[in-house]
Amino acid sequence: MNHTEQDLVTEDSPRDHYKALVKRSPFYEKQVALSNTNKWHRWKAYTVADEIECMEQEYFAVRNSCGVFDVTPMSKYRIGGPDAEAFMNRLVTRDVRKIKPGRVGYTVWCNDQGKVIDDGTIFHLEQGVYLLCAQERQYDWLMLSALGFDVEISEETNNIACLAVQGPTSCATLKAMGLAGIEGMKPFGLTHFDFGGAKLMVSRTGFTGDLGYELWIDFDSAEALWDALFEAGKDRGIRAIGGDALELARIEAGFILGGVDFVPANQCVRLHHDRSPFELDLGWLVDFSKESFTGRTALLREKQEGSRYRLVKLNIEGNKPAHNAYVMNGKGGKTIGAVSSAAWSPVAKANVALASLDLTKRINDNNIWVEIFYQKELKWHRKWARAEIVKDPFWNPERKRVTPPADV
Amino acid sequence: MGKQHYDALVIGAGHNGLTNAAFLAKSGLKVLVVEKNPYIGGASVSRELYENWTYSNCSYVCSLFRPEIYRELNLAKHGLQVTPFGGSVTFTRDGNFLGSYPDPEVMYREVARFSKRDANALERYHADTAKWCRLIRPFLMRTPPDPTSFRPKDWRELAFLLKKFHGLGEEQIYEFMRFFTLSVAEFLGDYFESDLVKAHFSGSGIIGTGLGPFSPGTAYVLLHHYMGDVDGNIGTWGIARGGMGAIAKALAGSLREFGGEILTGDGVERILVKDGRVTGVALESGAEISADNVVSNVDAKRTFLKLMDEKDLPAQVIDKARNFKIRGSSGKLNIALDGLPTFTGLSKDNPLYKGDFHFSDSLERIERAYDDWKAGMWSRDPYLDMLIPTLTDPTMAPPGKHMMSVFVQYCPAKLADGDWTDDKVRAFGDTVIDQMAEYSPDLKDLILHAEVRTPREIEAEVGLTEGNIFQGELTLDQLLFNRPFPGYAQYRGPVKGMYMCGSSTHPGGGVMAAPGANAAREMLADLKRDNTVPEDFGDD
Ligand SMILES: Cc1cc2nc3c(=O)[nH]c(=O)nc-3n(C[C@H](O)[C@H](O)[C@H](O)COP(=O)(O)OP(=O)(O)OC[C@H]3O[C@@H](n4cnc5c(N)ncnc54)[C@H](O)[C@@H]3O)c2cc1C
Numbered sequence: 047m048n049h050t051e052q053d054l055v056t057e058d059s060p061r062d063h064y065k066a067l068v069k070r071s072p073f074y075e076k077q078v079a080l081s082n083t084n085k086w087h088r089w090k091a092y093t094v095a096d097e098i099e100c101m102e103q104e105y106f107a108v109r110n111s112c113g114v115f116d117v118t119p120m121s122k123y124r125i126g127g128p129d130a131e132a133f134m135n136r137l138v139t140r141d142v143r144k145i146k147p148g149r150v151g152y153t154v155w156c157n158d159q160g161k162v163i164d165d166g167t168i169f170h171l172e173q174g175v176y177l178l179c180a181q182e183r184q185y186d187w188l189m190l191s192a193l194g195f196d197v198e199i200s201e202e203t204n205n206i207a208c209l210a211v212q213g214p215t216s217c218a219t220l221k222a223m224g225l226a227g228i229e230g231m232k233p234f235g236l237t238h239f240d241f242g243g244a245k246l247m248v249s250r251t252g253f254t255g256d257l258g259y260e261l262w263i264d265f266d267s268a269e270a271l272w273d274a275l276f277e278a279g280k281d282r283g284i285r286a287i288g289g290d291a292l293e294l295a296r297i298e299a300g301f302i303l304g305g306v307d308f309v310p311a312n313q314c315v316r317l318h319h320d321r322s323p324f325e326l327d328l329g330w331l332v333d334f335s336k337e338s339f340t341g342r343t344a345l346l347r348e349k350q351e352g353s354r355y356r357l358v359k360l361n362i363e364g365n366k367p368a369h370n371a372y373v374m375n376g377k378g379g380k381t382i383g384a385v386s387s388a389a390w391s392p393v394a395k396a397n398v399a400l401a402s403l404d405l406t407k408r409i410n411d412n413n414i415w416v417e418i419f420y421q422k423e424l425k426w427h428r429k430w431a432r433a434e435i436v437k438d439p440f441w442n443p444e445r446k447r448v449t450p451p452a453d454v
Numbered sequence: 455m456g457k458q459h460y461d462a463l464v465i466g467a468g469h470n471g472l473t474n475a476a477f478l479a480k481s482g483l484k485v486l487v488v489e490k491n492p493y494i495g496g497a498s499v500s501r502e503l504y505e506n507w508t509y510s511n512c513s514y515v516c517s518l519f520r521p522e523i524y525r526e527l528n529l530a531k532h533g534l535q536v537t538p539f540g541g542s543v544t545f546t547r548d549g550n551f552l553g554s555y556p557d558p559e560v561m562y563r564e565v566a567r568f569s570k571r572d573a574n575a576l577e578r579y580h581a582d583t584a585k586w587c588r589l590i591r592p593f594l595m596r597t598p599p600d601p602t603s604f605r606p607k608d609w610r611e612l613a614f615l616l617k618k619f620h621g622l623g624e625e626q627i628y629e630f631m632r633f634f635t636l637s638v639a640e641f642l643g644d645y646f647e648s649d650l651v652k653a654h655f656s657g658s659g660i661i662g663t664g665l666g667p668f669s670p671g672t673a674y675v676l677l678h679h680y681m682g683d684v685d686g687n688i689g690t691w692g693i694a695r696g697g698m699g700a701i702a703k704a705l706a707g708s709l710r711e712f713g714g715e716i717l718t719g720d721g722v723e724r725i726l727v728k729d730g731r732v733t734g735v736a737l738e739s740g741a742e743i744s745a746d747n748v749v750s751n752v753d754a755k756r757t758f759l760k761l762m763d764e765k766d767l768p769a770q771v772i773d774k775a776r777n778f779k780i781r782g783s784s785g786k787l788n789i790a791l792d793g794l795p796t797f798t799g800l801s802k803d804n805p806l807y808k809g810d811f812h813f814s815d816s817l818e819r820i821e822r823a824y825d826d827w828k829a830g831m832w833s834r835d836p837y838l839d840m841l842i843p844t845l846t847d848p849t850m851a852p853p854g855k856h857m858m859s860v861f862v863q864y865c866p867a868k869l870a871d872g873d874w875t876d877d878k879v880r881a882f883g884d885t886v887i888d889q890m891a892e893y894s895p896d897l898k899d900l901i902l903h904a905e906v907r908t909p910r911e912i913e914a915e916v917g918l919t920e921g922n923i924f925q926g927e928l929t930l931d932q933l934l935f936n937r938p939f940p941g942y943a944q945y946r947g948p949v950k951g952m953y954m955c956g957s958s959t960h961p962g963g964g965v966m967a968a969p970g971a972n973a974a975r976e977m978l979a980d981l982k983r984d985n986t987v988p989e990d991f992g993d994d
Contacts, residue, residue, distance in 0.1 A: 060567060061551070064560045064804065091559050159625060185574040201570070313577055315584045316994070317623040 068093040071118035072207045072268035080286050087289060090183065091204075092119035095288035102392075104287035108254050108295050109393045109441075111283025112213040114275065115292050117253075117260065118268075121183050122206055126175040127197040134168065134176055136340060137191050139323055141333045145170045150234045150249050154323050154331055155187075160344030161311035161320035163187055164304055165328070167251060169236055177202065181304045187312060191340065207268035211275065212258030212295070215282035217451040220248070220259060223278035228259075229450035242270060253292060255299020257445045282454075297389045297398060300359050300439035302326055307357065307386040307400050322348055325355040325402075355383075355402050359440065360433040362397040362416055365390055368431070371416040373401050375409055377430050382407040385416060391440050398440045399433070411435055460486045462977070463735060463745035465722045465761065466917070466956065468496025471751030472705035472716075473970030474955040474977075476527050479714035480986040481978055486743065487714065488735065490721025490917065493699075494706055496751070497916050497923065498965045500699025504903040507790040507857055508850040510697040511905065512916060512923070514841060514859040515539075515810070517682030517691040518966035519701065522595060522988040532707030534700055536692040538684045539846045541809035544654040545893050549799050552654050553806040556690075569648040579645040585626060586633060587681045587688055588993055589618055590961075594681075594968045595990035597976055598935040598943045598960045634674055634930045637666075639817050641673035649816045656820060657812055657839060660863055662923035662963065664781035666824030667817050671929045678928055678962065691810075693846045701965060725750070725757075725952065727766040732951040747951045747977060751970070752917055753925035754938035754958035755780050762949075771948045774939040778958075779927040782867030782909030782920030783827060787860040787886050790902040794842070794856055795894045811840040813889055823864055830870025832882045832908070837863040838889065862886050867909035867920035874910040882908055924963025925956050934960060945973035946980075953977055 069091045077095050085096040094116060098104060107113035125134060134142040138153040145151035147170045154165045166180030178184065188199050211220065220228045225239050225248060236249045244267035252258030263271050276284055296303065304310050311320040322345060323332050332345055362368050367390050373383040383403035391398045399416070403409055414433045419426060445451055462478050464471045467489035479485045487494075493501060497512035516536050524534065542554045552568060555561045558576070566573035592614075599611030622630055633641070638659025642652040658679035659672040666672070684692040694700045706716060724736040725748050734744035750757040758767060758775035794802065797811065814820045814837045823833035839861040844851045851857045865882060883906035891897050909921025918925060926932055935943045938958040945953050955973035957963035975987040 061799070062801070062804075063563050063567075064553075064555055064557075064806075068559070088559070091562070159623075183574055183577065185570065186578055189571055189574075313581050315581055315588060317621050317626075 069204075071116050072265045073116045073118065073209065073272055076269065076272045077116065077286055085288065089119040090121065094119060095286070096290050097288040098286045101288065101290045104285060104291035105294050105392065107283060107285040107287060108213045108256060108291060110214065111285070112211060112215045112219050112279050113254075113285055113287040113291065115210040115212070115287050115289070117208045117210050118206075120179050120181065120203070120208060121185075122202040123178045123184060123188055124175070124200045124202050125178060125188070125197055127195075128174075129195040129197050130174045130176060133192060133195040133197045134178075135336060136195075136338065137188075138168065139332045139339060139341065139345070141336050142168065142176075147171070147173050148236050150236050150251050152331070154326075154328055156323065156341030156345070157311050158341060158344065159311070159320075160322050160341035160348055161314070162308055162323055162326060163311045165302065169247075169249065171236075182310050182313075205264060206262050207265050207271075209261045209271070209275070210252050210254075210258065210292075211261060212252045212254040212256055213283075214257055214445055214452070215279070215284075215454050216258050218453055219275065219279035219282045219284055221453075222282070223274050229453070232449045233447060241267060241274075246271065253299070253301055254295040255301065255439055255441050255446060256295070256443060257451050294389050294391075297387045297400065298391045298394060298439070298441035300400070302357070302400065303387065307402075318354060321355060321357075321402075322353060324348060324353045325357060327357040352405065354405055356405055358401050358403060358435045359437075360385070360399040360401050360414070360416070361436050361440070362399055362418075362433045363431045364418075364429065365397055366418050366420045366429055366431070367397060368399045368416045368418045368433075371399070371418050373403060373433070374415045374417060375407065376413045377415045377432075379413075379415065380407060382409050382414075394440045396440055397431075458486075458743060460484050460743065460745040462486075462747040462749060463488060463743060464749045464751055464955070465725070465735065465757075466490075466496060466751030467494035467702065467706070467716055467718065468751045468916075468956060469498040469702055469705060469965055469967055470956050470970035471496070471749070472702060472709055473523060473527070473967040474749055474751065474974045475714050476705060476709040476712060477971055477974035477986045478977065479709055479712035480527075481983045483981075483983070485709070485714040486745070487709070487716045488720065488722055488737065488743070489716065489718045490738070491915065492719040494716060494718060495699050495702030497912075497918065498698045498701050500697030503788070503905055504790040506852050507855070507903070508697045508699075509788045509857070509905060510699065510843070510859060511788060511907065512786065512912065513698045513965050514843065514861065515691045516694050516698065516701065516965055517679075517684060517689075518964040519682070520595060520966060520968050520971065520990070521683070521685075522990055523967045523971050526986075526988045527705065527708040528711070529701075529704040529708060532704035532711075533696075534704035535695040536684060537695060537846055538687065538690050538692045539808045541806045542654075542812065543800060543806045543809060544650065544812040544815055545797065545799065546650060546815040551799055552650050553804075554654070554809070555806070565651060568650055569646070572646045572648050572651045575645040583677065583680055584688065585622070586630075586677050589622060589630070590677065590681050591993055592618055592990060593934070594961045594966070595971065595988070597945065597972050598937070600941075600944060601935055635670045636673035637668045637670050638672040638676050639667045641676065649818075653814055653816050653820060654812065656817060657814075657837060660820065660824070660837065661839065661861065662784050662863070664779075664783040664827070664864075664927060665929075666821045668821055669824075674930065674933070675928050678964065682964070682966070693843050695847050696849050697843070697847070698965060705967075722761055725762050727763065727949050727952075730950055732949055747953065747981075749953040749955050749973060749977070750947075751956045753780060753919050753922070753956055754778050754954060755919045755926075756917060757954060757958075766949060768948050771939075771942070774942075778938055779929065779932060780919045780922040780925065781927060782913070782922050783864045784912075784921065784923050785832065785862040785865035785882060785886075785909065786907040786912070787858075787862065787883055788905040788907075789858040789860065790851065790904070791856040791858055791900045792902050793854060793900050794845075795858075795897040795900050797894050799893075807842070808845045809841070811838070813838055813893060827864035827866050830866055830868065832865045832885060833863070834885060836865070836886060836889065838886065839863075840890065860886055860890070865908050867913070874908055879906050879908050879910070882906060925958040926963070928962050933962065937962060945969075945976045
C-alpha cells in the first residue's frame with residue numbers, strides 16, 4: 047500500500063512540504079470566512095479554531111441551539127478483511143461483537159500492561175468493516191497489533207471530513223437539510239444518506255454530552271455539506287464553534303481528554319504516570335467475559351489487587367474554577383490528588399472538575415477539599431473549597447437520550 | 455614559577471580540566487592549570503588557521519554541556535552563548551534526502567515520504583528514548599557508586615541507582631538489560647522499517663566509536679548523543695557562538711575570576727610521587743612545580759603510562775591502563791569556504807541547511823565503512839557528519855563566507871600499510887571531499903583552505919590517545935563504576951593526592967564538563983572543604 051502521497055502538502059515539490067506547516071481541513075476556508083478572532087491551535091497535522099467569534103456564544107449554541115465543530119483532524123482508520131472482528135475484539139477492552147452493524151461504540155484500548163493507549167469510537171460500518179476514530183495517531187499500534195491477523199488497515203484521516211453538529215436543534219437542522227428519518231436514529235446509531243451523489247454518513251454521537259450528531263463525508267463534498275448545513279440551520283441558531291467552547295462542554299459532560307486527563311500509555315515516559323481503564327472510571331468498558339484481549343491479564347490482576355488511581359468528578363463550592371488545583375484529604379490535609387480539568391459550568395451552574403486521586407493515600411470521600419489559586423489584577427488569592435464527589439455527568443439532559451428528539 | 459606551591463595542579467586545559475580547576479578555585483584553593491599547547495581548550499578549542507575564519511578544530515556542536523555547571527560558573531557572564539540549530543539531513547544516492555525537522559508534524563510528513571509506518575513510529579521512538587535518557591541523566595552529576603565498597607556513601611548511591619532502575623517498571627527493566635548490549639541497528643529496527651530512516655538515525659550510535667552500526671553496544675552510544683539538552687530540550691544540539699573554544703574561554707574566565715591560574719605552552723613530563731603521595735609535576739621545560747594534589751585531565755592511558763613512573767603504580771593499574779579501550783576511529787576536516795556550497799536536491803532556503811548533513815543512506819554502507827577501518831584503512835565511503843556553523847553563528851567567517859566542519863567516521867590510528875604520512879593524510883582528506891562533491895557540484899571550487907585531521911594529528915595536538923574523541927570507548931565495560939577501570943571510578947588515582955578529571959572518567963566523553971565537576975566534588979570532600987559543585991537540576 048502506498049500511503050505517502052496523501053500525506054503530502056505541496057504536490058509539485060513534495061520535499062518542500064515543510065513550507066506548508068499545517069494542513070487545512072476542507073472546512074477551513076468556511077471557518078476563516080466566519081472568524082473574526084483568528085485564534086487557532088494545532089491538532090496533529092491540522093489547524094483548528096480555538097474560537098470563531100465569541101467563546102461564550104459558541105458554547106451556548108451547543109447547549110441552546112446548534113454548534114458545529116470541525117473534527118476532521120481526528121485520526122481515522124478503516125479496518126476490514128476476514129479477521130477484522132477478531133482483530134478488533136483483541137484490540138479493545140469491550141466486546142466488539144455487541145456493537146452491531148449500524149452502531150457505534152465508545153471504547154478504550156490498552157497495552158499489555160493494561161494501560162490506556164487512547165479512547166475513541168468504533169463505527170461498525172457494515173458486517174466486519176469498522177472505522178476506528180481517536181484523537182491520537184494509532185497506525186503504529188494498529189500495525190503492531192495486527193500481526194497474525196488477516197486484516198486490512200487503511201488510514202482515512204485525510205479522506206473523510208467530519209463535522210460535529212451538537213445541541214438541541216441539531217436534529218431539526220439535519221431534518222431541514224433533507225436527512226429524512228434522522229429523528230428515528232437512536233444514540234450511537236449510524237446511517238448513510240445520499241448527499242448530492244456523495245455518501246454521507248451520520249452518527250448520533252458527539253463529545254458534548256448533549257443531543258448531537260456527527261457527519262462524515264469525503265473531502266470533495268465537504269464544502270457543499272457545510273453550506274447545506276448552515277442554510278438548513280440558519281433559523282435554528284446554528285453557529286460554527288471553536289475548541290474552547292467544546293472543551294467546556296466536554297468537561298460538563300464528564301468526558302476525559304487524552305493528554306489532559308490521562309497520558310496515552312505509548313507516549314508516557316514516567317513510570318506510573320499512565321492510567322488503566324479502571325483508574326479512569328471506565329471499568330464498564332472492560333469485558334472480562336472475552337477470553338482474550340490486549341491487557342486482559344494485567345487488568346484482571348488490577349481488578350484483584352487494586353488500582354493506583356481513581357478518577358472522580360468533583361462539584362466544588364464557590365465559583366472559582368479549580369484549575370491545576372491539589373486535592374486534599376480534609377481542609378489543609380494531606381494531598382491526595384490533583385485536578386486535571388476544571389470549569390465553571392454555565393448550564394449546570396456548578397463549579398466542576400475532573401480529578402485523579404492517589405489510592406495509596408488515605409481518602410475520606412466525605413471530606414475532600416481543593417486548594418484553588420486565582421488572580422485578580424495581579425493579586426493572587428488562595429482559597430480552600432469543599433468538593434463533593436459526584437457520580438453522574440454534571441450535564442446530562444434527557445434530550446440526549448430521547449428518540450425522536452423534540453422537533454425544535 | 456619553579457618555587458611556587460599549589461594546593462592543586464591540573465594537567466591539561468581541556469574543558470574538564472578547566473571546569474575542575476574552577477570549582478576548586480571557587481572553594482578558595484590555590485590552583486594552577488598546566489597546558490602543553492600555547493592555547494587552551496583541548497578538544498573544545500577554536501583557532502584561526504586562515505585569516506578571519508574561526509576553526510573549531512575538534513568538537514563542533516554542543517548539547518551535553520551540563521547546564522548546572524554553565525550556570526554555577528557564570529559562563530554566560532564570561533561570554534558563552536549556545537544557540538540551538540535545526541535538524542539534520544541524509545542525502546540519498548538517487549538525489550533525494552531525508553531531513554529531521556524540529557517540528558514533530560513536519561517531521562511526520564517528512565518520514566512519511568519514505569515510510570508511513572516509520573512516521574507513525576516516531577512518537578514511540580521518542581518516548582522510549584526519553585525513558586532511557588531519564589534513567590541516565592540523573593547520574594551525570596554524580597559519582598558512580600563502588601558496588602564492592604561498604605561505605606555508607608556507596609550504599610546510598612547504589613540505592614539511588616537501584617531506585618532509578620526500579621523506577622523503570624518491570625517491562626522496562628527487561629528492556630534495559632537488552633538496551634546496553636544492543637546494536638544501534640537492532641535498536642532502530644524495533645521502530646523503523648526503512649533503511650534510509652535507520653541509517654539517518656544510526657549516526658549518533660557510531661560517532662567516535664570503534665564499532666559499526668551492527669555491533670553490540672552502539673545503542674548506548676546513540677543515547678550518549680541524545681541525553682544532552684539545550685535549555686531543557688533533550689536531544690537538541692546547539693552552536694557555541696564563536697566556536698567551541700568559546701566554552702574553554704568562558705571556563706578560563708570563570709577560573710581566573712576565582713583566582714586560578716593557567717600556564718600554557720609547557721607540558722607535564724612526569725607526575726612526581728614520593729612515599730606514595732604526589733608532590734607535584736616536572737614540566738617538559740625542566741621546571742618543577744610542587745602541589746599537594748595533582749589532577750589529570752589527560753586520558754587514563756596517557757596519564758598512567760606516559761605521565762607516571764610505572765614504579766609508582768600498582769601493577770594492576772598499569773595492566774588496566776594498557777588494556778583500556780581507546781581506539782581512534784575518527785577524523786575531521788575543517789574547511790574555509792568562499793561561499794555557501796550547493797547541495798543537489800536541497801534548496802538553500804530550507805531550514806535544514808543549518809543542520810548537519812550525512813551522505814550514508816543505508817546501514818550497510820556505514821557497516822562497510824567500518825569494515826575498512828577494521829582492515830586498517832580509512833573508510834573509502836565514510837560516514838560524515840558535516841555542518842556549516844556560519845549559517846547559525848555569524849562570527850566564524852566574514853559575511854557571505856563560510857566555515858565547514860566535517861566529522862569523519864571511520865579513520866584508524868594505525869594503518870595496515872604503515873604509518874600515517876602527509877600524503878596519506880591528504881588522500882584521506884580527498885576521500886572526504888570527493889564524497890561530498892558527489893552531492894555538491896561547486897564545493898571544490900569554493901575551498902579556500904582545509905585542515906585535515908586524522909587520529910595522528912588529533913593525538914599530537916590534543917593528546918587524546920589514538921585520537922579517541924571520548925578519551926576511551928563508551929562501552930558497558932568502560933561505563934559508570936567501570937570507567938576508566940573498576941576500582942578507580944571515583945576520580946581518585948592509585949596514589950594519594952592524585953586524581954583524574956578527564957573524559958576517561960564517568961560519565962565519559964563529549965563536551966559535558968561533568969567529569970571535571972564530579973572530580974572536584976570528590977576532591978573537596980577529601981580535603982574537607984565546602985562543596986562548590988552544584989547538584990543536577992533534575993528532570994521531574
Ligand atoms: C574531532 C573531534 C570531534 C568532536 N566533536 C564533538 C562534538 O561535536 N560535540 C561534543 O560534545 N564532543 C565532541 N568531541 C568530544 C569532545 O570534544 C571530547 O570528549 C572532550 O572535549 C574532551 O575533553 P576533556 O577535557 O576531557 O579532555 P581534552 O579535551 O582531551 O583535554 C586534555 C588537555 O590536556 C592537554 N594535555 C595533554 N597532554 C598534556 C601534558 N602532558 N601536559 C599538559 N597538558 C597536556 C591537551 O592539550 C588538552 O588540552 C569531539 C572530539 C574530537 C576529537
